Amino acid sequence: MFGRWRRSSRLKSRDAGVRMRALESLQESEIAALQDDLLRLARDDEDDQVRVRALGLVADENEVVRLVDDERIGGAAADLLATRCLEDKRPPVANNAAILTACMRLASDEHVPFLLSVTYDVEALVDLALRSRNETRKLVLEHPALATERALAILEKTARGRDKSCYRYAKNRLETLRQTTARCQTLYDRIVEVDMSINKELKQHPNTADSVRAHRGKLAALASTRIDLCAALEQANSDLLAAGGQRGEYSAGDDPLAGVDLYIPDPANDPFKSLVKKLNDLAADMRSGVAVPEARNTRDSIASEWLTNADRFPPTADQHATFEEVSALFSAYEAAWIRAETLNWDDPPPTDPKDLKTWCQTWRKRLSKLDWPAGHTVPGFIEHQQQQLSNSLAGLKDTESARASKLELLHELARAVEAELADGQTKSATRDLKKIRDIASELAAGVALDSETENLINTLSTRLAQLTDWRKYATVPKRQVLISSMRELAENPLPPAEQAEQLKTLRREWQDLGRPAGSEEFALQREFDSLAEEAFKTCEAHYEVQKQLRADNLQARIDICEQIERYLAATDFEQADLKAAREILNAARQAWQTHHPCDRRALQPVEARFESLQKQLHDELKKRWGKNADARRELITRARSALDQDLESQIATIKTLQEEWRNCGALPRGQDQRLWKEFRQVCDQAFASRDAHFDEQRAEQTRLSQLLETAVSELVTASESECSLQEARRLNDAIDHAAQDSRMTAHQRKRRDDANRAIQQRQEETLRGQRLAQLEQWRQWDMSVSESEAAGTKFDSPDPVFDARASGAATPADWKRLALTAEIAADMPSPETDQSERMALQVEFMNTGRRTFSDKDLEQLLKDWCAAGPKDDIAAQLRDRFFAALRSNLNRGKKAPL
Secondary structure, three states, X not given: OHHHHXXXXXXXXXXXXXXXXXXXXOOHHHHHHOHHHHHHHHHHOOOHHHHHHHXXXXXXXXXXXXXXXXXXXXXHHHHHHHHHHHHHOOOOHHHOHHHHHHHHHHOOHHHHHHHHHHOOOHHHHHXXXXXXXXXXXXXXXXXXXXOOHHHHHHHHHHHOOOOHHHHHXXXXXXXXXXXXXXXXXXXXXHHHHHHHHHHHHHOOOOOOHHHHHHHHHHHHHHHHHHHHHHHXXXXXXXXXXXXXXXXXXXXXXXXXXXXXXXXXXXXXOOHHHHHHHHHHHHHHHHHOOOOHHHHHHHHHHHHHHHHHHHOOOOOOHHHHHHHHHHHHHHHHHHHHHHHHHOOOOOOOOOOOHHHHHHHHHHHHHHHHHHOOOOOOOOOHHHHHHHHHHHXXXXXXXXXXXXXXXXXXXXHHHHHHHHHHHHHOOHHHHHHHXXXXXHHHHHHHHHOXXXXXXXXXXXXXXXXXXXXXXXXXXHOHHHHHHHHHHHHHHHHOOOOHHHHHHHHHHHHHHHHHOOOOOOHHHHHHHHHHHHHHHHHHHHHHHHHHHHHHHHHHHHHHHHHHHHHHHHHHHHOOOOOOOHHHHHHHHXXXXXXXXXXXXXXXXXXXXXXXXXXXXXXXXXXXXXXXHHHHHHHHHHHHHHHHHHOOOOHHHHHHHHHHHHHHHHOOOOOOHHHHHHHHHHHHHHHHHHHHHXXXXXXXXXXXXXXXXXXXXXXXXXXXXXXXXXXXXXXXXHHHHHHHHHHOOOOOOHHHHHHHHHHHHHHHHHHHHHHHHHHHHHHHHHHHHHHHHHHHHHHOOOOOOOOXXXXXXXXXXXXXOOHHHHHHHHHHHHOOOOOHHHHHHHXXXXXXXXXXXXXXXXXXXXXHHHHHHHHOOOOOHHHHHHHHHHHHHHHHHHHOOOOOOO
16 A cells, blocks of 8 residues: 555655556556546646657556547557557547547558448548458448548549559549449430420320320330430439449439320221210110110210220210210210109099199199200100199199180079060079089189179079069960870870970979969979970980999909909919009009999099009009118128229129119119119229229230330341340340230241341351451462462561471462362362363362361361461462452351461
8 A cells, every 4th residue: 555655655756757667557446546646637738748658557547548639649659549449349439530640540451351341431541452462452442431532532533653553543533423323324314305395295285096106106215215314314323323432412203204105096996986985875765765875885986996996096076066065965864764764654543623734834844944955756645744744734724614614604594584684584594593503613613603694693683583483373274285295205205315405494494483382383393393204214214324324433443453353362472573563553544544434423432442553553552662762772782892802803793783683573663763874883893993993904005015116126227237136135025025925926036037147147148258368468478478388588476387487397288289179168160270170179089078168167278278388389370269258158148267
């Protein structure tokens, strides 16, 4: 403990040497206890060596980091921390730049991988690269932080004049990066120009078939150009990323033609011709009275097909006008039909005149609002109601006319009664007043009489009564005359109808005389009645016939009730034909109305029975209709559920449900149409999805066809210019790849074959030219070598074949034999002087079995010519013949013997 105290005191000595020796003599156990003193010395001591020594003993690295910025010992502090980081292989403390620089400066090759993993400081990495060598430098230069343009620029600037290798590396990488960036920018600008052209074209809205084809042709060409540019930009981006650029810096952006239909229609396949015919047929069907559901199905199908084709191929003005005309016609027809369904067509006209007038007014208004399209066949139920209305109106008109006539007659009779009363003719006045009362009674049954007419009748009655009182004694002779007439009828009867009419006349005249007054007139009354009964016997048969008619009508109505009862008892309404049942219901009502008149009193229970049976039959129909409606609602629910299935299952389910719908049984027209409309909407959703799927498939097939056409066009374009075999193979591979998804047409196949032949011919011509040039080179070499041999000068061998001649070890050859062999191989004529030798040589070749000369034979022939020497004047003269024969072989399509 005392030793530690003494060292602590020495650390505070004014002598720097004492402080230094004290620091050097500190033991490990003392260093930890004296950290405060060591830190003080490191921060504040006047002697820099003492500070550096104390700094190396400070354990708290954060305190050492604070001293890195010290002007006097900052470098030592950085070196100390850098050494510790490299030894422990941990990142530089606090990421301090000075410490990092020290790490880079102090690092050996073994430390480089560690440093590269912990730093991205460009300047430090540049310094490390300049100090490194071989594999270590390569490792540093491959660091991602040195791949950017800024880092390469720093490396180039720093390495200039210091390190040629790093300078060339940075310069080459910068040039590649800038060129790639410029290429990306150029492609990006070109895509922007193409997009501007596309957007300009998309603003055009052609409205004729020719303009649509031209418009879509431009768009298709622009789309092909854009695809090529995008592919090139993608490759350039990849190259830019590999060169150190940033991915996504140059993006082609969204395709402005995404979702645009580029289908170019064929004018020979105008779909609207057949659709116009279907529209005209639909118009004819509607005029003939086809049901609206059937017309709606046809119209929806035509409209769907029309709109689908109109998006791709606009119709002509006349075709569009036909579509609009028939659509408007259908709308009016459907609206009238819907309005008709809301009316109760089972509403017969009432018998009461007052009710009948109201009924006529109601149905006249309803039928006028119905607004059935002109020129269209009216349905039977509407025509029936129109006929009922017409008949009822005619009846009302006749009734009004009859009422007016009766009123006129009433007033005429009133004037006559006034005249008769003025003349004192009570009998005729009484008769005419009776007619007036009868007419008034008939008129009052319809509409109440006006007060003027009633006052007129009352006034005439009063005057007649007054006159009767004066004339009552004058009636007896007249009554006796009437009794005589009645006796004549009783004794000599007329035909029944005439007899009845005459009886009515005599009774009316008797009654016109007024009521009997006194016993004498009552006796006359009894006698008149007795004779009248006797005369009436002749009419009883006639009235019996009328009675029988009423009885027969009553029985007919009873039979109708019994038929309905039997039908109800024998019919299982779960299986019954509802349409037939409803027809029976309507037929029973019509038959009921035809059997009249009937005895009203006897008819009452039968009528109640009929109404009860009608209600029972109608209730059975309603019950079945309810079940049928529930079944159809269930089909609608199942159809909605089917929309969640995959498309194929969805369509199959919908078609099955449609078949089930047809077998669901009948419903009233209004309810049937409402449910059908709801079911049809669900079905339309499914079929719309199917149509959209088919459209996508067609669009995809169009796209694939366009890709194939583009690939073929590229090959054709390449065949028209200089194109390497490698490029031709790439283009053919692209065609084969595109043909996997889209079938190649015969025209495309022919274009491809023609292009490949053109490329092959061009390549063969190029190769032939190259080989001819090489052959000429060999001839020049042979001439040059021969000249050197003749001059006896040294020369360098242009090819190993000439090595023997260059060394002076060559042997001569039979030059003429070689020339003749080349001419025989080329099938070229030889001079007349050499014909015998040529013939002998040919015989020799035939004897050895040589009929033709292969490429190897010609190659060996050339080597033999060039290897043999030295050549004399004869050889020089034969050289042209020899090489001319070899050129002839090349021109004939043989490979050059080179």
